Amino acid sequence: MNDELLIKFLLKETTSEENKEVQNWMVADAENEKYYRQFERIWKESEALAQASTVDEELAWQKFKQRVDEKQTTVPVVKKLKLAQFWLRIAAVFAICFGSWLVYQNLNGYTDLVSSEVVLNQELPDGSKLVLNKNTSISYASNFKSNRKVELEQGEVFFDVAHDRSHPFVIDIKGVKVEVVGTSFNIKRFKNAVEVIVETGVVKVSKDSQQLKLLKGESIMLADDEKIIAKQKTEDELYSYYRTQLFVTNNTPLPKLINTLGEAYGAKISLSEQVKKDRISTTLPFKFSLEKNLETICETLDLKMQRNQDEILLSKK
DSSP: OOHHHHHHHHTTOOOHHHHHHHHHHHHHOHHHHHHHHHHHHHHHHHGGGTTTOOSOHHHHHHHHHHHHHHHOTTSOOOOOOOOOHHHHHHHHHHHHHHHHHHHHHHHHTEEEEEOSSSOEEEEOTTSOEEEEOTTOEEEEETTTTTOOEEEEEEEEEEEEOOOOTTSOEEEEETTEEEEESSOEEEEEEOSSEEEEEEEESOEEEEETTEEEEEOTTEEEEEETTOOOOOOEEOOOOGGGHHHHSEEEOSSEEHHHHHHHHHHHHTOEEEEOGGGTTOEEOOEEETTSOHHHHHHHHHHHHTEEEEEETTEEEEEEO
């Protein structure tokens, strides 16, 4: 893997073959993923400076590479290719922002962990295991073994927390606090709400001055403008599709399954009014195409599928 291709990938100027090459490289090794995330973070912070940059581009590139190599000693050295003037200009902007980014990281006291187009499996310093769904961003305390604090900034994460009674595991999400000792659970941050689903153990959820405990098989959905309300039983396993690669329903409302499929496949799927109250019990493999899974739904509920440009409609026959 070379830096020029990673920069092209950041700018969304890669071909489909190059996209696959970069994604396979990130999945192959957690250190590759970490290396790319640092590139991505620097690029986002440097966009505002791109047009104003007047630095010596070749010199900036050399400084940038030196600093990356010093910071990422565990990552194999990436061979520098001859870059066109445009790519040198991009690299120069990276170099300008790299120093301030490292200072921010040190002062902030948190380490970022981000997934983008791939599901990310990660182990934290205390032995806790995480699975990040696509487009998820979290950060955890740098001294994590003694300060087990995590912030979920966006997306969805499954936590399998290592047991340590003397150091509770605490997650902050949009004013909601989740505290555990050793358990497994799923947290999803929506635009205006937070969902917590417990698989094993006990989870304490706090918001403002209110608190409640969730046990195995229980969940809660908290809207930003609501106080803590009654917990409920978890009726299906749709939430875990990105981890299990299965869409498991159990008398589940059809709109809920359709919303999950739309999210997973990045597709627009709608239902006619006549079928919005339908329920379904089935298991659909994520490895199957969206169309094949929708065909299974149609056969099960006696529906028909229609396409309208980039949208799919399911309705009664």
